[in-house]
Amino acid sequence: MVTFKDFRNNVKPNWCPGCGDFSVQAAIQRAAANVGIEPTDLAVISGIGCSGRISGYIHSYGFHGIHGRALPIAQGLKMANRDLNVIASGGDGDGFAIGMGHTIHAIRRNIDITYIVMDNQIYGLTKGQTSPRSAAGFKTKSTPGGAIEPSLAPLEMALTAGATFVAQGFSSDLKELTSIIEAGINHKGFSFINVFSPCVTYNKINTYDWFKEHITKLSNVEGYDPSNRGQAMATLMEHESLVTGIIYQNAEQPSYQEQVNGYAQTPLSTEELMMSNRDFDKLVKEFM
Amino acid sequence: MLHQLSWKVGGQQGEGIESTGEIFSMAMNRLGYFLYGYRHFSSRIKGGHTNNKICVRTTEVRTIPDDLDILVAFDQETIEVNYKELTASSVILADAKFKPQHPEDCVATMYVIPFTEIASELGTSLMKNMVAIGATSALLNLDKSVFQGVVDEIFGRKGESIVEKNMEAIQQGYEIMAQNLGDRIGEWELEPADGKRRLFMIGNDAIALGALAAGVRFMAAYPITPATEIMEYMIKKLPDFGGTVIQTEDEIAAATMAIGANYGGVRSFTASAGPGLSLMMEAIGLSGMTEQPLVIVDTQRGGPSTGLPTKQEQSDLMQMIYGTHGEIPKVVIAPSTGQEAFFDTIEAFNIAEELQLPVIVLSDLQLSLGKQTVEPFDYSKIGLRRGRLQTETDLPEVEDKSYFKRFEVTEDGVSPRVVPGMKNGIHHVTGVEHDETGKPSEAAANRQMQMDKRMRKLKHVNFPNPIYQYAPHEDADVLLVGFNSTRGVLEEVQANLNAQGIRANHAQVRLIHPFPVSHVAPLVTTAKKVLVVENNATGQLANIIKMNVGMHDKIVNVLKYDGTPFLPRELTNRVKELLADGYI
Numbered sequence: 001m002v003t004f005k006d007f008r009n010n011v012k013p014n015w016c017p018g019c020g021d022f023s024v025q026a027a028i029q030r031a032a033a034n035v036g037i038e039p040t041d042l043a044v045i046s047g048i049g050c051s052g053r054i055s056g057y058i059h060s061y062g063f064h065g066i067h068g069r070a071l072p073i074a075q076g077l078k079m080a081n082r083d084l085n086v087i088a089s090g091g092d093g094d095g096f097a098i099g100m101g102h103t104i105h106a107i108r109r110n111i112d113i114t115y116i117v118m119d120n121q122i123y124g125l126t127k128g129q130t131s132p133r134s135a136a137g138f139k140t141k142s143t144p145g146g147a148i149e150p151s152l153a154p155l156e157m158a159l160t161a162g163a164t165f166v167a168q169g170f171s172s173d174l175k176e177l178t179s180i181i182e183a184g185i186n187h188k189g190f191s192f193i194n195v196f197s198p199c200v201t202y203n204k205i206n207t208y209d210w211f212k213e214h215i216t217k218l219s220n221v222e223g224y225d226p227s228n229r230g231q232a233m234a235t236l237m238e239h240e241s242l243v244t245g246i247i248y249q250n251a252e253q254p255s256y257q258e259q260v261n262g263y264a265q266t267p268l269s270t271e272e273l274m275m276s277n278r279d280f281d282k283l284v285k286e287f288m
Numbered sequence: 289m290l291h292q293l294s295w296k297v298g299g300q301q302g303e304g305i306e307s308t309g310e311i312f313s314m315a316m317n318r319l320g321y322f323l324y325g326y327r328h329f330s331s332r333i334k335g336g337h338t339n340n341k342i343c344v345r346t347t348e349v350r351t352i353p354d355d356l357d358i359l360v361a362f363d364q365e366t367i368e369v370n371y372k373e374l375t376a377s378s379v380i381l382a383d384a385k386f387k388p389q390h391p392e393d394c395v396a397t398m399y400v401i402p403f404t405e406i407a408s409e410l411g412t413s414l415m416k417n418m419v420a421i422g423a424t425s426a427l428l429n430l431d432k433s434v435f436q437g438v439v440d441e442i443f444g445r446k447g448e449s450i451v452e453k454n455m456e457a458i459q460q461g462y463e464i465m466a467q468n469l470g471d472r473i474g475e476w477e478l479e480p481a482d483g484k485r486r487l488f489m490i491g492n493d494a495i496a497l498g499a500l501a502a503g504v505r506f507m508a509a510y511p512i513t514p515a516t517e518i519m520e521y522m523i524k525k526l527p528d529f530g531g532t533v534i535q536t537e538d539e540i541a542a543a544t545m546a547i548g549a550n551y552g553g554v555r556s557f558t559a560s561a562g563p564g565l566s567l568m569m570e571a572i573g574l575s576g577m578t579e580q581p582l583v584i585v586d587t588q589r590g591g592p593s594t595g596l597p598t599k600q601e602q603s604d605l606m607q608m609i610y611g612t613h614g615e616i617p618k619v620v621i622a623p624s625t626g627q628e629a630f631f632d633t634i635e636a637f638n639i640a641e642e643l644q645l646p647v648i649v650l651s652d653l654q655l656s657l658g659k660q661t662v663e664p665f666d667y668s669k670i671g672l673r674r675g676r677l678q679t680e681t682d683l684p685e686v687e688d689k690s691y692f693k694r695f696e697v698t699e700d701g702v703s704p705r706v707v708p709g710m711k712n713g714i715h716h717v718t719g720v721e722h723d724e725t726g727k728p729s730e731a732a733a734n735r736q737m738q739m740d741k742r743m744r745k746l747k748h749v750n751f752p753n754p755i756y757q758y759a760p761h762e763d764a765d766v767l768l769v770g771f772n773s774t775r776g777v778l779e780e781v782q783a784n785l786n787a788q789g790i791r792a793n794h795a796q797v798r799l800i801h802p803f804p805v806s807h808v809a810p811l812v813t814t815a816k817k818v819l820v821v822e823n824n825a826t827g828q829l830a831n832i833i834k835m836n837v838g839m840h841d842k843i844v845n846v847l848k849y850d851g852t853p854f855l856p857r858e859l860t861n862r863v864k865e866l867l868a869d870g871y872i
Contacts, residue, residue: 009689011727017556043708056716059689061553061708063719064728065544066574072541076548076556077708079506084552084709089365105537119369182839204738249632262527264505269707271530273503273672280667283497283525287487288318 006027006039007060015050020171020197020208021118025057027174028087028116031181032060035146037085045074047090047099050125051118051197054089068099071106071115073182078113081267082257085185086113092133093123100132103121103154107161107190112255114184114191117154120199121206128202138205155241158192159233166232166251168243169200172208172214176244183246189255196244211242227251289479291346295354295424297417298339298370299362307442308360309340314345314438317488317661319435320481324349324776325659326853331513331597333592337365346479347374350625350660350776354857357476359573360420360429362403364388365787371396381423383416383467399423399468406460415457424462428725429474432458483737487626487662491516491655491773492627494662495585496521498633499536499557501665503672505531506556510538510564513597514653515587518559539564541582543571550581551717553677553707556635557586562604563594569612572646576616579695579703579720581640583647585633587656588772590851600653602772603824605832608648609801615739617643617701617746620801622650624756625661628798629655633750634670640676643702643745650800652823654773654853676704683712691715691725697737701744708770750837754799755807758782764793766863767815769808771797771829773853774821780856781863792869812837819855819863821846 007029015021016021032042042060048067055062065073068076074088088106095103095117106115122140123129129142133154137146158166165187177195184191196211216282217238218224224245225231232248257263295310313323326640334392340768341356343349347802357372359366361382367389367406374396382388385404401423407415418439425432430794431548435458443450466473496518499507504528509519523533536542542558560568565586573581588604604639608620619639623632629651636647683706686692694715696703703724706713716726721738723729756775759767766785768778779858785792795811797804812818812833820830820843827845834840846862848854 009691040711040714041709044401046424053728056718059714061714062726063578064716064720066570066719069540069544069571069574072536072544073551075534075547076506076508076545076550077552078548079545080549080552080554080556081534081707081709102541105541109534131826240423255318257502260527262530263532264530264800267552268505269709270601271503271505271554273555273674274670275501277667279528280501283500284487284664287489287493287497288485288664 001037002033002036004033007032007059009057011057013057014053016201018200019050020195020199021054023171023174023177023238024089024118024195024197025054027169027177027181028058031185034178034182041089042085043077045070045077045088046088047094049091049094049123050189051089051091052094062255068094068097069102070094071099071102074113075106075111076108078111079257083267085225087116088115089118089224090112092117092119092121092131096132096154097265104157104161107158107163107192108255110164110189110256112189112257114181114193115283116181116193118196118197119194120197120203122199122203124199124202150236153236153241154194155247156233156236159229163192163248164189164253166248167246168194168196169189169198170211170244172212173244176217177233180246187249187251209285216240216243218243218247255282291395291475291479292349292353293344293428293478293659294341294356295344295358296339296341296356296370297360297420298366300336301332301336301338303362304414304417305338305340308420309342311417311435311438311442311654312421313342313488313659314716315435317486318437319481320486321345321478322347322349322661323488323659324351324661325353327657328653329598332408333755337369339366344478346481348661351780351856352853354855358424358425360386362386362416367391379427380741381420381621382442395678398513399465401464401468405463406464408455410453410457410460410633414722415575416453417455419461422458423465425458426462426465426469428475428621429477431733432462434518452793460465469839487664488659489626489662490517490588490657490659491626491629491651492517492657493521494629495559495633495651496647498630499637500529501667501670502553502555502637502639503636504557505529506549506554507533508536508542508556509533509557509558510536510542510560510563512666512847514558514589514656515561515564524709537754537818539550539567539570543568543582544574547571547575547580547582553708555641557583557585559587561587561589562591565604565607571616573614573616574614574719575646576612576618576742578717579644581644582646582715583636583640583649583650584646588650588652596851600773600853601849601851602652603828603849605800605828606822609651615743617645617743618801619643619645619647619749620650621647621751621796622771622800624655624772624796626796630665632798637672639751641677643748644675644705645745650772652772659771676702678706678710679715680710680713683710686712686714691727692871693724694726695724695738695741697721697724697741698746701741702748708867739860743789749802751798751799756796756798757794757811759793759795759811761791761793762814763791764815765791765817766867767793767811767818768820768821769797769818769833774823776854777854777859778821778848781860784856784860800832803832805836808833809837812839812842815842819846819866820844821859823848825849
């Protein structure tokens, strides 16, 4: 039996003490163990930024890519080996600024991977600039007069883009976060999980306490039905997206891979490279 | 009887001009002629002048000739745009429908034939193309049965009566042309061909077929002229082999997705043109730094920016060699024929896996879209090499969760490679400088070791025949050098020069980077002058040769960057003028 300890390695994270990302790391490790994945069957693909380092802190296959491009790398990997469990992860700058084009299309495409955004509403590694998730009026080094642009609403965006799994967690609720990630891994399709992961160094507004004060847990909302897309959207708007739990899941929609014509049921990575002489002759004759 | 015939059909885009050329050339191909077809087209769906020029010959041909023997015109614009290519013995076959005007200074004879009217009487004006093919066959003294097989294949699905009507259109075209020609019938008859069945394909077909034969099972791509046919071919064929293509949101995703799939152990690639390659530069750097195999096809077109999307140019060379920030090992291969495009693409996948680096297959619009006769490929000659890719069972048992040395420093710079899912293979991959296990490391000694290790791989590029050469002269007056599609025109120019007493050698560079100095230097040394012929404005290949071989004084730029390919006589005259002027 695998345990979360099997997913620990000997690398000491270079995150600041108290960083929300520690909980995300722990939640991934616990969720993977709970689902029963072997470390060699898990690949964590990450972007650039503080959060991007996570692929090096989990004992599994890991790929620390380029800024904003974790998702296409992760999708390519999953297409190559459909038996692998693939988790893509990164920060809010990675996923909602430079990588937004990939995020929205990965959601639409619905390849069976899990995407975890460590959302701290700030650029940390470059030492405190505004992010697409910073609220209007938020003062940073790049917005000394306060951010003019409104904060992006990624969960609502995901719903309109056709997401089949939308969830949100909070770093100080490891238990809930673990169960969300577990559900994401088990979901057959693209699971989009946004995590409030406070930056203790550069974000003095959206702190642990601030989130505790503002967050509503969906498990406490009576009659909440995550299969109801309309209710999901209304609830997000009502609570200004400050909710945690599984917001929406469509378990009926088949994943991308299941709909691809001719796509092998076994991993492409195990296929023979050479084709038969007969197949080759057939291809060549089309040009005669 | 003629040894070579050049035929062109022109009209408005979207009018079936392409299929007219297609049917004519397929029939000629099956008779065993060598063909080369080049399309003139614009970046729009319907409307705008388009034409398809086809050269038919009894010997190999890979270039469009300067002159035109037969022009089939479906509008006046076709005549206006193309009549200067005609000679006194040429003919225009013009559709009566547009009331063709014969330009005053046009030296060719014009025959006005009611193509559309005949077709309409047979049922649909769409068949005007078939009537024109019939008229052409009268000039060439071809029996209509020559077209039966092709017509069967193209229209067979639509039913027997459609096939019959199209054959009837050909017959009537033949008859009316024969009446018009009188005793000129058969004046353009070609010497008989050898009847051998060969392939007739565009370069993009050869590249795509090569990728499939190389074991590619996944492609990620974004449509762009002139690369899209590669993607379309893979979309059509990969399902038969369990694989698939994803049309991505942009070229950044295409290249990084291909990296992800290669990381997963599947041969995968992407194909694009200049604008797409610009976007892929960060991915190319990632592939180089993380030592993940990656093959990218760049079908060059007119640049910069959106440039000339449907026109010939060769101006991406420097970007392909040096593009991406920082320094990585990269291989750039530039096939010059359909045959080479097929085999070199396969070799690109072999090298990418053997050396674990990005390989660019460089093409250009003329090679990618020009349709040429290609000798059938011998599948038994294909060998696939995966380098140091490990099998799971070979991996030693890991203790204490230590990481596999995926970036182990080795003599040739190539490390053992494992892919996710393998037991005992866990390691980390990062675009940050890293140690042998893939953990980030900024230590100076490690940096130097890893950088040297990666760059060392370039000393082990195993590419057969890095140049094509036909160099009959030990002391040449002139060495002609080119890359990609200029091969065909340079072969003709070389023959012309030699026939006129100018000793000309020819080299076509197939391995652009790392530059094959030991192959090129002797040819440069033994030539009085070196003319580097390229479709760009700055002489990029010439500069590469100067950098690697030296002998700057000998090297002369012969450039063309107006979007049109070099033509044999035009280029021969330019070379002779350069010689006569004492410029060189």
